[in-house]
Amino acid sequence: MAATTPAPTTIAPGSPPSGSDLELETVSTGIILPSPPDKLQDCHTDEQKTAWVVAQLKLTPYNEVLDLIDRFKDVKRFFLHKTVRKDGELQPVTFKLNTQPRAKSFALLLFTKRENKTRICKQCTSSKSQGPHDQCMQPDLGYGKGACTNCIYSGRGTECSLRLEIEEQEAQLKRAQGNKPPKLTARICRFATDRELERWLMLVKEELGLRAVEKERERHR
Template sequence: MHDQVCADLIGSSPLFYSLSGLIGYLFFTAQRKSFSELFVLFKSHNLLSAMVDGIFPLTSWKWEGIPLPKLEEQPDEPHLLSSIDLTSWVVNQLRTSRYNDVRDIIEGKKDLVRLIELKERRERGDKVTATIQLTRQQRFSSSAAYLVTEPTNKEPCQQCNSRSSSGPCALCIAGGPELFTGACTNCQYSSNASKYTFYAKK
């Protein structure tokens, strides 16, 4: 009974993914379990990696109150996934990113504002879906901001309105001058931030 209550608490409360939560939980159970038993229990709930590496589990992030699903395998063509699965794929890479600014953005708000939705455009008469490739720091940070930023703009920027836009996301999301010096997430993704409408240092 005791083990089940603790397991339920660990699974449901973000507190236990913090260092203070881990210390409290260890103190609470230390008199009842050996070190080896505690190690197995912590490992089964991914708490050791959360404590040692500072990496939150994917299920810490939620969409409309529901934890993001874990993908069974890595997709060869992520742009063909549903919006919720694509978002899980993106967040899974963001949460383990080596870039500090990316981790700060995505860890700062775990209740997502929106899902990743890719834009569609016509090429030679055919509709094609944009692809998202997290290959550079700007692409990581822009994708993180797209998920958690409340927009300050009411209209899309010049580049997002253009057929030549290389930003992948369906919405133009700008967070004001404090975020990417005013540029929207699509312009940040495509490294064109300084060229277009919302950039604050023109």
């Protein structure tokens, strides 16, 4: 499907060099995406590929994707096309935007904030990963439910290890609220009230005090 030439799209403040996975908002000046070529095979830079994808997304029939673009407006990072080795040569993986999950994954990649900048899911670390995004990008939890954009693209968002970790942490939090002993994590502390944190701190101090007394008794036996 050939894309009509859209109005120039502003990238949110900042533009890393082509091939960089840095967040664009970390740089001080904004740029304008170039006019996209009519065909993906005519794109030779990350900027051109990003512009081509944005143009295609603006023509999508999927309202959720259009709503994401309308809500965030500014592109926050480039699309870095994953490459795999075929017949001894590195070649870009093929991708399509012909389903709602596929189009949504690109909209989330390009337009939403990144929730996690350090963790990589198991699918993206696999040698069998077909991307199509070179980065394992976990979008804002309000939109991707914790899954990375590659897993969303492949229709396996519910199996993404990043999402499963969050679901387990939420389950632990529910168990904590039900007075069952949870595994205390930073995420549980983040959602706890000040009163709960103060109570836990008091309990920890009391327990450490009791253990110190026991150790002292053992030392004098």
